[in-house]
Amino acid sequence: xxxxxxKTLNLKLRIWRQSGPDKEGSFVxxxxxxxxxxxxxxxxxxxxxxxxxxxxxxxxxxDHDCREGICGSCSMVINGSPHGPDRGTATCQLHMRRFxxxxxxxxxxxxxxxxxxxxxxxxxxxxxxxxxxxxxxISVNTGNAPDxxxxxxxxxxxxxxxxxxxxxxxGACVAACKNASASLFVSAKLxxxxxxxxxxxxxxxxxxxxxxxxxxxxxxxxxxxxxCSAACPKEISLENIARMNRDYAKxxxxxxxxxx
Amino acid sequence: xxxxTSYLTSTIGQKQVVALSGLSLSLFVLAHMMGNLLIFxxxxxxxxxxxxxxxxxxxxxxxxGLVLFFALHVFLAIRLTWLNRGARPQAYAVSAKGExxxxxVQKTLLAQGxxxxxxxxxxxxxxxxxxxxxVTYDGVTxxxxxxxxxxxxxxxxxxTWYLVALVVLGxxxxxxxxxxxxxxxAAHPQLTPLLKKIGLGYALIVSxxxxxxxxxxxxxx
Numbered sequence: 441x442x443x444x445x446x447k448t449l450n451l452k453l454r455i456w457r458q459s460g461p462d463k464e465g466s467f468v469x470x471x472x473x474x475x476x477x478x479x480x481x482x483x484x485x486x487x488x489x490x491x492x493x494x495x496x497x498x499x500x501x502x503d504h505d506c507r508e509g510i511c512g513s514c515s516m517v518i519n520g521s522p523h524g525p526d527r528g529t530a531t532c533q534l535h536m537r538r539f540x541x542x543x544x545x546x547x548x549x550x551x552x553x554x555x556x557x558x559x560x561x562x563x564x565x566x567x568x569x570x571x572x573x574x575x576x577x578i579s580v581n582t583g584n585a586p587d588x589x590x591x592x593x594x595x596x597x598x599x600x601x602x603x604x605x606x607x608x609x610x611g612a613c614v615a616a617c618k619n620a621s622a623s624l625f626v627s628a629k630l631x632x633x634x635x636x637x638x639x640x641x642x643x644x645x646x647x648x649x650x651x652x653x654x655x656x657x658x659x660x661x662x663x664x665x666x667x668c669s670a671a672c673p674k675e676i677s678l679e680n681i682a683r684m685n686r687d688y689a690k691x692x693x694x695x696x697x698x699x700x
Numbered sequence: 701x702x703x704x705t706s707y708l709t710s711t712i713g714q715k716q717v718v719a720l721s722g723l724s725l726s727l728f729v730l731a732h733m734m735g736n737l738l739i740f741x742x743x744x745x746x747x748x749x750x751x752x753x754x755x756x757x758x759x760x761x762x763x764x765g766l767v768l769f770f771a772l773h774v775f776l777a778i779r780l781t782w783l784n785r786g787a788r789p790q791a792y793a794v795s796a797k798g799e800x801x802x803x804x805v806q807k808t809l810l811a812q813g814x815x816x817x818x819x820x821x822x823x824x825x826x827x828x829x830x831x832x833x834x835v836t837y838d839g840v841t842x843x844x845x846x847x848x849x850x851x852x853x854x855x856x857x858x859x860t861w862y863l864v865a866l867v868v869l870g871x872x873x874x875x876x877x878x879x880x881x882x883x884x885x886a887a888h889p890q891l892t893p894l895l896k897k898i899g900l901g902y903a904l905i906v907s908x909x910x911x912x913x914x915x916x917x918x919x920x921x
Contacts, residue, residue, distance in 0.1 A: 520800075548794070552787060667800065679889070
């Protein structure tokens with residue numbers, strides 16, 4: 441085949457299997473044989489699954505969709521790291537050449553109370569959707585795209601807003617955090633609106649509501665370890681969490697309905 | 701389905717109180733450490749400094765503030781850690797290595813805090829409420845803390861325990877000072893890396909400054 445190295449490797453896999461949310465789960469060992477080093481991690485799992493199906497066994501359940509690093513569906517912890525060992529990479533973009541022949545690879549689901557397990561490696565991340573629903577939008581009609589420069593946006597703000605908006609909502613930040621905190625996700629979703637003129641009218645209320653929903657969902661608090669940003673496939677900056685903290689304090693002081 | 705917003709029950713609000721009390725306590729330990737260094741001037745300078753501190757009525761305000769900050773810091777930190785543990789009911793079988801790993805200092809903040817809590821209680825028992833000796837300088841009788849210090853730190857057990865506790869304090873500060881600033885929302889592409897270094901330097905200065913006293917007493921005095 442053109443463009444392939446033709447190299448293969450064998451791996452020992454230890455994969456978390458759990459048939460349902462209320463069932464007991466455990467690690468099951470699999471042998472991955474003759475896996476192309478050009479394959480992605482998900483393609484390697486596809487190979488395992490095909491064999492499992494052939495044997496009449498239940499395939500390993502995992503979330504995936506675009507497989508090009510932009511949808512945020514893939515969600516597994518590989519040897520202790522969400523999305524595997526590389527920075528700025530989603531599991532679907534992690535290639536098998538990153539592993540050594542004969543290596544043992546432990547695959548676990550994202551672990552968090554707010555991400556209840558569905559099956560095997562698939563978890564329910566709808567807590568993120570509820571956080572967005574609580575205020576992560578602009579509720580006024582902004583009309584058609586405005587004429588260029590009719591609404592000035594400083595270049596730096598546009599860049600920071602865009603960087604925050606690259607968050608794909610995969611939840612690796614929660615999975616990586618020792619506290620299962622959603623601070624990086626929530627702060628990115630606040631930042632991409634807070635940095636633009638259209639986001640100003642509802643900025644305070646949005647901050648208060650989304651933080652309240654984040655707490656309500658049972659995520660932990662932020663200890664500023666930076667593990668979230670290190671695990672983030674989009675390398676969202678911790679600066680966003682600082683902005684959220686600042687905005688939250690300001691919004692509390694300005695809001696006339698806040699209780700202590 | 702709107703969740704109720706309330707500052708002091710929110711994670712961010714509580715973290716900011718932990719950060720504020722932590723920063724205040726950080727300033728206290730720096731002042732305390734600098735006061736200790738008077739032992740290198742003379743026993744009299746050391747004892748007179750202690751006397752000056754307890755002779756002003758402001759000491760009660762300062763002490764009340766310290767107790768309040770300490771209690772808030774400990775209470776909220778334990779409460780948040782409890783919440784954080786609950787946010788991940790099932791632990792990972794393997795922990796991250798390399799670039800995505802969390803530093804052990806950041807994983808053990810609660811344990812460090814508990815060591816410091818025990819240390820502070822024992823430290824108050826040993827010195828503030830410990831044996832009282834008196835000494836007279838120019839007709840003024842003051843507590844001879846210097847004598848007590850020499851007596852205590854001549855014992856290898858005390859020396860070892862103090863070294864351990866002060867290294868733990870240094871580790872706690874090495875994360876705490878810069879982390880507290882981030883919790884308040886101080887983040888800046890140029891300033892933040894500098895503040896991190898300042899935080900580390902602060903931890904090093906406070907902890908080495910404190911350690912110098914028992915080391916001096918045991919090995920040199």
